[in-house]
Amino acid sequence: MIEIEKIEVDDRDSLKFIIKNTFPAFVNAIRRIILLDVPTIAIEDVIMIENTTAIFDEFIAHRLGLIPLNSEIDDLFYQSECPSCEGKGCNMCTVSLTLTQETDRNHEKMVYSRDLDPLDHRIYPIQDEIPIMKMGRDQRLILEAIARFGTGREHAKWQPVGTLFFKFMPKIKINPKAKFNEKVLKSCPKQNFNVSGKKVEVNNVLDGICDECITNGFEEGDVEVTYDRNTIIFELESTGALIPENIVLKASEILDKKIDDFIEKFQQVMYEES
Ligand SMILES: [Zn+2]
Structure with a gap:
């Protein structure tokens, strides 16, 4: 079952949320409908x-x-x-x-x-x-x-949006014995890692992964970054014409109508004409 997690909503401006247990083609259908069909x-x-x-x-x-x-x-x-x-x-x-x-x-x-x-x-x-x-x-x-x-x-x-994109949820695995460069990790604006004393943990990955931290913050092979294609971060910025949440809802309604239309036409052809 799909799960949604809200990250950020800015009144008339932008919206960022996570869709879990989904797949790229489905999310891309919504993205394309937003660009082409939401009036x-x-x-x-x-x-x-x-x-x-x-x-x-x-x-x-x-x-x-x-x-x-x-x-x-x-x-x-x-x-x-x-x-x-x-x-x-x-x-x-x-x-x-x-x-x-x-x-x-x-x-x-x-x-x-x-x-x-x-x-x-x-x-x-x-x-x-x-x-x-x-x-x-x-x-x-x-x-x-x-x-x-x-x-x-x-x-x-x-088009109701200025920016519109989705990305896969990054997952970072740190070798428990990893040595790290505290200075590099602490000065990173993305704050991918949390450093306290000799311990390092993954902090925030929603704003993207910092290459600098991965290559210079650790020794080679100590961290591994993978992407989960079934957990998707969706982000959009409205032009202001529509409220961001409504843009997503309207796109979903349009997708729903397209599927209903498909079912109806498919049934007509497959069952009634034979
Ligand atoms: Zn008229």
């Missing part, structure tokens, strides 16, 4: 009303697309599945944000993500201080940005 909201179309700045419309639109927006809502339809507009785009499947900025003859200014004004107050930029562009003197920028749900399969801007 978030991002700006897809920009209607440029006025742009007298030095930056091309397309550049601005591209930058707007990359700003993570709060996607923790469940009453916005996926555009292609929208029951009211059949994919054309309406207020049940898209949301607008406006941007109106002007500079006078004497001042320049930076335009930030916080300057986007959402029509639906729940769909706002997660970070306030993402720079969009610098405006020169006496310039105007007026636009309407239209955001919608999408997935990493369409474009990477919809």
Whole structure:
């Protein structure tokens, strides 16, 4: 049976946990679904009303697309599945944000993500201080940005994560008669080993194994590092669009649906057609 152990959760930011009694293919399926199929909201179309700045419309639109927006809502339809507009785009499947900025003859200014004004107050930029562009003197920028749900399969801007990876649990075996270099082991930032007097034990291995400690902290052959492929450390960093735990839960639900779909189709073909 699978066991989960929580290591670190940071509110809107990152999540680190251990999955025990599992295997790499299963964890990799979840990882790939997170990258490709977990939907978030991002700006897809920009209607440029006025742009007298030095930056091309397309550049601005591209930058707007990359700003993570709060996607923790469940009453916005996926555009292609929208029951009211059949994919054309309406207020049940898209949301607008406006941007109106002007500079006078004497001042320049930076335009930030916080300057986007959402029509639906729940769909706002997660970070306030993402720079969009610098405006020169006496310039105007007026636009309407239209955001919608999408997935990493369409474009990477919809991916819910920045970093996402898993690694196998390291296991360190120390020869009981091993001689060690206390100075090396104690100065290591990863603190793989705990030294007290003449004794040395394994301390923390979750942040990776330090090569320096293994090669210079001990004499050759006194420590052995192996990796347990059935105990996996899973780590992800959210873009902020979704809460980290929800990213994993949504990916698991999608995997579950894919399997249900497979079972149904398989049974249809195998039992009903013969
Ligand atoms: Zn619609």
